[in-house]
Amino acid sequence: MELLCLVLGVICLGYYALMAAVGMDFSFIWLAGGIVLFGGGLWMKFAKVRGLHIPGMVKAAGIVLAGVGLLIFFVLEGLIISKMGAKGEKGLDYVIVLGAQVRGDVPSKALMRRIQKAEEYLKENPGTIAVLSGGKGSGENISEAQAMYDCLVEAGIEEERLIKEDKSTSTVENLEFSAALVGKGGRIGIISQNFHIYRALKLAEHQGYQDVYGIAASSEPIYQPHFMVREAFAIMKEKLTGNIEWFGHVRQI
Structure with a gap:
């Protein structure tokens, strides 16, 4: 999991650099995502090496919050995608x-x-x-x-x-x-x-x-x-x- 987070973090940071270079608005979201993912990957790797234990309640709360956030995000993306092929109809006023x-x-x-x-x-x-x-x-x-x-x-x-x-x-x-x-x-x-x-x-x-x-x-x-x-x-x-x-x-x- 930590490797996946590190890789995704690097991808997000690289994409942020591209968006910032062309002056794209809202590009900070990729910087924020990259920091969270890469930082999370480093923390998991550090905790694993040091044998640190995350309390079960804290871990469960984090999983629930992340799950709800991802569910909302993917539902919205599904709605966006559902209209991306819209062709209209002939003879509109x-x-x-x-x-x-x-x-x-x-x-x-x-x-x-x-x-x-x-x-x-x-x-x-x-x-x-x-x-x-x-x-x-x-x-x-x-x-x-x-x-x-x-x-x-x-x-x-x-x-x-x-x-x-x-x-x-x-x-x-x-x-x-x-x-x-x-x-x-x-x-x-x-x-x-x-x-x-x-x-x-x-x-x-x-x-x-x-x-x-x-x-x-x-x-x-x-x-x-x-x-x-x-x-x-x-x-x-x-x-x-x-x-x-x-x-x-x-x-x-």
Whole structure:
């Protein structure tokens, strides 16, 4: 067990170095995990060599706490994975494309994947209108909505099929402000990265969207483990702040 903890600790610390090098938010979770695992492995090795005895009650409590934590984490990961292949349905009334970072005037890789998925869907479904949702944040010369609009027009999507929502700064606001433009009663798709679809659908359900579907764009494979872990914590945060319910029917794919 101590060897496994040591190996996993080194992996987490190495992954933290990669995430920190690219400025990824929430990267500290890998540092914390690496320290706990590597430190735990060293302690178990030290205790074994020294013949130290951990009281049974302490050991049992630790196992229970770790087990509960892992159970919650894996349940959340299962929910995230369950929507990662969402393809939506044909002929939706609207698709809401959730914003992501723009670097100056250039969409980030994550946003480009969403734009490409939107382009693909709009070309296959000529009657669908797209709401491009995302405001202008730090380091962005234009709004995320404008960046999406420019790319989709350049790709041949008609301007009259694109609605810009350029005030939102979070997924909650993406959905709230988009609904103010097109309502919540139509058949609506939500385009975002695959790991983000479950949370986006639950947020939409909580806000009163009646008939909502996920449409998943891919994400960078090397960053996928980080996104999956971060998303589990994001779901817990949304639950604690009252933005989603754990249960309830969401229509998807």
